[in-house]
Structures are given as C-alpha cells and as structure tokens.
Amino acid sequence: MTISANLALAYPEIILAVGALALLVLGAFMPKQTSLVATGGVAVLLAAAVASATQPFGVAFGGGLIADAAATFAKVAIYVASAVAIPLGQPWFERRGVKTFEFPVLILLSALGMGMMASSGDLISLYVGVELSSLALYVLAAMHRDNAKASEAGLKYFVLGALSSGLLLYGASLVYGFAGSTLYADIAKAAGAEANTGLLFGLIFVICGLAFKVSAAPFHMWTPDVYEGAPTPVVAFFAAAPKLAAMMLFARVLADGFTDAVAQWQQVLVALALISVAVGAFGGLVQKNLKRLWAYSSIANIGYAVLGLASGTSEGVQAMLVFMILYMVDVTGFFACLAALSRQGKAMETIDDMAGLVKERRGLALAMTVFSLSALGLPPFSGFWAKYVVFKAAIDAGLWGPAVIGLVGSVVAAFYYLRLIKVMWFDGSAGATDKPPMEAKAIGLTAAVFAFPVVLVAITWLNPLAARAAQALGLA
Structure with missing residues (x-):
C-alpha cells in the first residue's frame, strides 16, 4: 500500500495530532486566549468525527491500523463525547481561577490515543494508543493544581496506571513470544493452531491490564479515589469516552486475536x-x-x-x-x-x-x-x-x-x-x-x-x- 493510501486511512488521527500541536503553539503564544483554544479543540474533534464517518475501510501501516465499521462506530462516539467535555470543563476551571489553555489540548491528545485503541491492529499500536490516552488522563485528573484531592487523584491514577501498563506490556510480550507476531491476525492463527499454554498466559495478563483501564473489579481500586478527587467535568470525561475506547479495544483484541x-x-x-x-x-x-x-x-x-x-x-x-x-x-x-x-x-x-x-x-x-x-x-x-x-x-x-x-x-x-x-x-x-x-x-x-x-x-x-x-x- 502506498504512503498516500496509508495516510488516507489515518486522517482522523492526523487531524487530531496536527490540531493538538497547533492549539498547543497557539496557547503558548496567546495564553490568555483560552476560549479560542477551547473552540478550536471542539472544531478539531468534530472534524475528526466527520473524517472517521466518511473515511474508506482498509488496513494501513502493515496491519497496525484498521479502519472498519467497528473503528468508525467507536471513534465517532469517542470524538463527540470528547467534544462535549471541552465546553463543560473549560468554563468550570476558569471560574475557579485555573485559566489554562492545556485542558482542550489534553482532551485532544487523549482522544487521539483512544482513536488509536479503537483502530489498533497489532500489539504495538494497542500499547501506544493506551499509553497516549492514559498519560493525558493522568494530567487531567490533577488539573486543579491548587486542590489537594485533585493532586492526590492524579498521583494515585498515575502510580496504579503504571502498574496496569506493566501487566499489559508483560502480557503482550508473552503473546508475541509464543505467537511470533504482534499482528492480531497472526496471533489468531497461532492461537487456533494448537493449545498454547504460554499464549493463554499472555492473554490473561493482557486482559488484566485492559480490565484496569475499564475499572472492572478486582482491578477497580483506583476508581473511587480518582473520581472523588478529580475535577467534576474531568470525571464526566473519564467515565464516558475512555471506557468506550477500552471496551472497544477489549473486543478487538479478543475477537480478532483470539477468535x-x-x-x-x-x-x-x-x-x-x-x-x-x-x-x-x-x-x-x-x-x-x-x-x-x-x-x-x-x-x-x-x-x-x-x-x-x-x-x-x-x-x-x-x-x-x-x-x-x-x-x-x-x-x-x-x-x-x-x-x-x-x-x-x-x-x-x-x-x-x-x-x-x-x-x-x-x-x-x-x-x-x-x-x-x-x-x-x-x-x-x-x-x-x-x-x-x-x-x-x-x-x-x-x-x-x-x-x-x-x-x-x-x-x-x-x-x-x-x-x-x-x-x-x-x-x-x-x-x-x-x-x-x-x-x-x-x-x-x-x-x-x-x-x-x-x-x-x-x-x-x-x-x-x-x-x-x-x-x-x-x-x-
């Protein structure tokens, strides 16, 4: 597949990445124009949603990115939910004296990671998407810096999130080691060829890592403390788009990789x-x-x-x-x-x-x-x-x-x-x-x-x- 064809399937991600960087530069040079950055963030997310709904289906970057009906469904919902979070959160922070332009940029970066999760075709794009989304979420949890509970929530989320990422990465490495490939399609062939105990051990660790991301028990320990301490509009975002992205990733890994x-x-x-x-x-x-x-x-x-x-x-x-x-x-x-x-x-x-x-x-x-x-x-x-x-x-x-x-x-x-x-x-x-x-x-x-x-x-x-x-x- 040509470079242009690969890029055509990644238009939503490109729009979000370029938009986030552009708004970051705009905010750095015009730090008082928080409303302009917020409006730009909503526009970028809606543009990415339109691009997702209208893009062709296919597989890009050697199977690392999949554009299909499942990815389109999840990404449109994720981007719309993220767009709603910006007008809910930005005025809330400003009324409390936190006049910062980073909030919409972090929402965009998190949405970018979530889009990659929904479109992942291999274990590498899976991990990159999860970490990109999670790192932005850690900062969002502690966004209200003058509030001790918010800082505590961000720290707890970061520490426990790092633990879950370790479980996920360890499981992914086991799956790769026993399947001989990071692509879901190749993993499915290895899982279907014979009973592979090592591959199933890797799958269990991957499931545990993803269970943390959706706050499924017994990997839920971060959820009550982070919800209580994080700013309310951030919790509204936490509880919606990231959960859908993680559940879509859950479904894709199990359905495509371990059919x-x-x-x-x-x-x-x-x-x-x-x-x-x-x-x-x-x-x-x-x-x-x-x-x-x-x-x-x-x-x-x-x-x-x-x-x-x-x-x-x-x-x-x-x-x-x-x-x-x-x-x-x-x-x-x-x-x-x-x-x-x-x-x-x-x-x-x-x-x-x-x-x-x-x-x-x-x-x-x-x-x-x-x-x-x-x-x-x-x-x-x-x-x-x-x-x-x-x-x-x-x-x-x-x-x-x-x-x-x-x-x-x-x-x-x-x-x-x-x-x-x-x-x-x-x-x-x-x-x-x-x-x-x-x-x-x-x-x-x-x-x-x-x-x-x-x-x-x-x-x-x-x-x-x-x-x-x-x-x-x-x-x-």
Whole structure:
C-alpha cells in the first residue's frame, strides 16, 4: 500500500495530532486566549468525527491500523463525547481561577490515543494508543493544581496506571513470544493452531491490564479515589469516552486475536463481570459522596458491558456497544448536572447536599432523577434497554447463571439510586443554591432528554450501526 493510501486511512488521527500541536503553539503564544483554544479543540474533534464517518475501510501501516465499521462506530462516539467535555470543563476551571489553555489540548491528545485503541491492529499500536490516552488522563485528573484531592487523584491514577501498563506490556510480550507476531491476525492463527499454554498466559495478563483501564473489579481500586478527587467535568470525561475506547479495544483484541480461544477467555470475562457487578452494587451502598457512589456505579455497569462481551458472539459485541453508548449519555449528563450545582461557592458533592434540591433547581433535580432511574435500569429509560440487550445476549449464549446474578446485582444497586432520588424530592432543603452555569445546565438537561423520550427513537438507528460494527470483528 502506498504512503498516500496509508495516510488516507489515518486522517482522523492526523487531524487530531496536527490540531493538538497547533492549539498547543497557539496557547503558548496567546495564553490568555483560552476560549479560542477551547473552540478550536471542539472544531478539531468534530472534524475528526466527520473524517472517521466518511473515511474508506482498509488496513494501513502493515496491519497496525484498521479502519472498519467497528473503528468508525467507536471513534465517532469517542470524538463527540470528547467534544462535549471541552465546553463543560473549560468554563468550570476558569471560574475557579485555573485559566489554562492545556485542558482542550489534553482532551485532544487523549482522544487521539483512544482513536488509536479503537483502530489498533497489532500489539504495538494497542500499547501506544493506551499509553497516549492514559498519560493525558493522568494530567487531567490533577488539573486543579491548587486542590489537594485533585493532586492526590492524579498521583494515585498515575502510580496504579503504571502498574496496569506493566501487566499489559508483560502480557503482550508473552503473546508475541509464543505467537511470533504482534499482528492480531497472526496471533489468531497461532492461537487456533494448537493449545498454547504460554499464549493463554499472555492473554490473561493482557486482559488484566485492559480490565484496569475499564475499572472492572478486582482491578477497580483506583476508581473511587480518582473520581472523588478529580475535577467534576474531568470525571464526566473519564467515565464516558475512555471506557468506550477500552471496551472497544477489549473486543478487538479478543475477537480478532483470539477468535478460536473463546472458551478460554469467556471464563475469565464472566468472572470479571460478576465480581464487578457485586463490588459495584454492594460497595455503593455505604457511599455518601456522589462521585464515589457513581464510581461504584460505573464498576457495576462495566460488569454488565463485560458480560455482554463474555457471550463470545457478534450479538454480544453489539449489545456491549449499545450499552456503552447509552451509558455514556447517562454518566455525562449526571456529572454535568453535578458540575452545575454549588452552594455559596462550594461544590455540592454529597447526598446530604442534595436535600430538597427539587425546591431550588427543579430542572436539574428532574434530570438527575432521570439519570439515576436510567442507571438503575427502570423502563422506559435508556438504561433499561441497555441492560436488556446485554442480558439477552448473555442468555442467548447460554450464560443463564451470570445473567441472573447480574440482574440481582442491579436490584441491590437500586437502593443507592432511589436513596438519592428520595433525598432530592422529599427531604427538607439544605439551603439556597447558586445560579448554575448555563453550559453545564444545558449539557445536563440535553442528556436527560436523550436518556428518556428520544432514546426510544434512537434505539432504532443505534442497533443497526452497532450490529454492523460487531460484524466487522472476528466473532460469529
């Protein structure tokens, strides 16, 4: 393949890389023009999303980059979610005296890494994508430098992230050593040729490294502390796009590289899913801080997504993708609402802070109720349909027991969602709240619309797109 053909398949990544460097230079020479850099960042991300949606399919750079329906589906969603994070986060930082242009640039660099994860065709591009995305996320977690909790969150995320990267790299080296190639296609041939114990050991380490990236238990230890300490708009970003990118990478590695080893990795994924559901459901029961509570909620929800992937079928991958898209709407909207709430200049982050919120901010209270009921899985909210497709895929694959346990975990988790709703609607007011900023309020209310009535229409076009993406991978 010619150089121009290779570059044509990498247009989204090129747009993001050039855009990030250009905005970095612009910010360095015009440090006060933070709004201009933020606007430029949104424009670059939307341009990359358009380029992803319109680019041709193929394989570039010797198989290291794959442009197919799965990559397109994931990258468009990742870039749009990243674009939403910029207008949510930049004004939030400026109101707190952190007038820096680096925030949009870091979002772009992280999105670039996530795009590479979704398009990776070998273990090298996998690792480069994971590390590029992760390094930007470590800095974003500690972006509020004057806040001790934010600095602590960034440090914890970095240290534990380095550990997971070591596991991932060790597993990748084992896979390469026993397969003789870093390409997923060649690894699949080696895995299918004969029972290779060394190759499966490498796969287990790769799964452990990726499980950390999606915060699946028992590799979830970073999630509650980082969610609590990181700035709220950054948490909204953490909980959405990076999770989809990591789950897409999970699916691609297993489906393209270990197609004939489904029976082996299915057992590991079922265990990860059930442990995640249990930790997320029971761990959230004792939480008072809403960011920690939704950290445990995210652990449980990743468990449902992993359960869909554990089915080992194309239908399971489709269910996982639908689940992740709908979950992204819920979690982004909830944290947007949380970022909009403050009382006397102090952020409202505990359940007690939400007492009587409906009397002060009816729109935001209603939106947070919608997101809580959706995360619970109550019909007709988006979370119900998300869990429905995941459980259906698991049952169709014969995973009746795990599906039932997952359903029980969802019932247990209902307690902490309903407790928040009860406090917002029926408890006495905790005091007057500050006027919410327009950008956070607008994002939260818009997401609430998509999480409720619009989702019934959205499902009709989301399912075929997810099915097309799933069929591009190697599972039957």
